[in-house]
Amino acid sequence: MSSQPTTDRSVDLGAISPNGSRQLGRRSSVCLTDGGVVAGLADGTVVAFDSDRRELWRDEHDDRGSVVALAPFIDGVLAGERGASGELRFHDRETGDVRWRYRTADDLGAPQRGTRFHLPFVADLKPSGDRERAFVAARRYERADDGARNFRSVVYAFDREGTVEWRIETDASPSSLDADGERVAVAFNRCPGSHDPGLIVLDAQTGDVRRRWDPPGDGERRVGNVALAADGLYVASHADYRGYCLDDDGVRWAVALGRPVERGSETVYAYPNHVHAEASGVVFVTGNTYPEDGRETDARHPNEHTAVGVAPDGERAFVDRVGGFAHEIAAEGSRVAVPVAQHFRERDPDRHGLRVYEIANGRVHSQSTPGVATAAAVRAGRLAVVEEPVTYHDGGEQRGAYRLRLTD
Template structure:
């Protein structure tokens, strides 16, 4: 009888979950009974994630895209899931794309196909129907750049761009270990038509000995540009692909121009993460170097101007700098973003000081004239511009551990004033915003404080700025 009662209890729990899942579309429907501040917006669980050390460099959050056709959201998670979420937070479909994590997503011009790049032993690039979640085609990047599972050197499709004809441009890379024990990098640019046929690859016959982290395409310019970010200790001059910006003809992948950026004072190399990016009219290209310089180039990658927004500063014989990361265009001008403060000699350790230009958003017009600087209270993990505003995902301040700073900030691009702030318990790692600036989505991740406390959870927040108007 006792065993029968146990089975009845489990059966009732299963039936209850099934009914709530049918009503809410959420895999964790009990969250609907959790008291929440209305300014937290709609919350959707993204599954389990272990809390990371708060001071650890780099958190995997996920990717978000807004689908303007129907006001829904596409979310790629660190658990290897691609999920389609309605504007009300219900799950329309989910698809597990492999054993790794989603590193990049992009939408076709007609918003009917989503392209997702994963980090995994296979490193697939997927084309998936936005309506149904069905896989239309996939490409295995391992077949191009290889992999070394014994050292967990998995291939990954790190960034995806789409032109107006629906052609795809994907940057794939992985690391390897040299005989001297130092890491080096292997990369290749791949272009496909919308049916998954390979159009070209760069280089044509071999891989690059460089870390490629970002690329962008412009129909107006007829170009695809990418940058390099080499953090290995070998001399850059010894690498074959030792330039910083490469510009290709987007039709056939032929090299149009390569540009070497001079090293900044007190830095041994030039590295870029989130750039270069093209202006909407295709006339300009912009990037931000890790040493704190924002730059504008013409469409073919020839330098027009440089603005140093975060110069290295010395304290007791050690040089500290606010690392530059983001560069992009808005209608109001060129946006540059910096993150936390680091020591030039040790990137992995939190700095004992806060650089005055760290965790900041800068706006310049296209002639290079300074417009404003906005400083967040913690690291700006991602920037998403929209009509007249920029949404900022604010994560960790590893110097002062200001946990109240976590969340989404909406900044006016007219004067740099803060319009909205939505607090999250854990650091906010990713952000997206609708074209009209009304809807904002952000991914929160859990973090473990030095005292051992767990902050936050792995979840998606959806905010309506016209309803959740907390300033």
């Protein structure tokens, strides 16, 4: 990829209800394949385009949930839903035909309510390094009569034919996973039940637990995201708002990212939500500012919505404000793409768009979108971004549209 991609083309994705001032959560997804791009839509449709934006195939049904996760797998594409069935599907890359499917709700249970947060949710999926297996984390949330939060979750290994090779079940909430040929690392951001560690590392072949780790800090918030690298594991901690590098001996280094700071009469913090690592270092991305007391604040954490690059020795390589909330990040090698959605406290539409970073050098590309950018993919010199419309509560004007933006 050149340092400044210039060709920006868009594809209409149809109708969708606009976002509001606050994020609605993930409801779209995108992945790049050899010569093409696949988008997962809020109504459950999966649609593929070639490099010239010509539609190749479309798979749609009325009773599906939002397609919130996509990844190339073998000769097709894996799609994961947030919906009543929490379905995982494997689509043929050439035709879009569903070659196999799995309902995670059969393991997680039916939703307690029909509202979005209660729906079974494929939180993350990753193919193994050799593409012979796919690893999937799914969860379901419910609230007990006494107000307590409860989760049911399953981590799966699927073979090429959709057979479950192994699974583990917990009462915690998985937020992400990463996998290579030997390991599967799973991050749990809420642990209100008997499952304690915020991070577990599983044997990719058997599912046996090889390692457990928990960041320091009190409360049920634990780990927001994890990345595997040849030299260790990298963790975005929700417990103490730090980024960690772990090796076989324990913590190699830690960096402060969203640690509590005083702003006037308040103490505020920001969660580190995303991490990507490879040989040249690591990038962390933080989220919204929150006060220690309550949820509303006029204060701003100095590192909210910030990308922080860290060298292999733990020294900071760059710090850059991305401008708004990132539902996810996408990465290939040393390139990290951050789709930027709304800053719900300031609601500045000029901040919507995409930021691209080189781990060692910082930002190398930026583009704006009228709507909010909610999903991204990067592969072999190409970028893909999903833009969704937004209508701020104190503005009234709809900005942007539901479209796929492609950049070469």
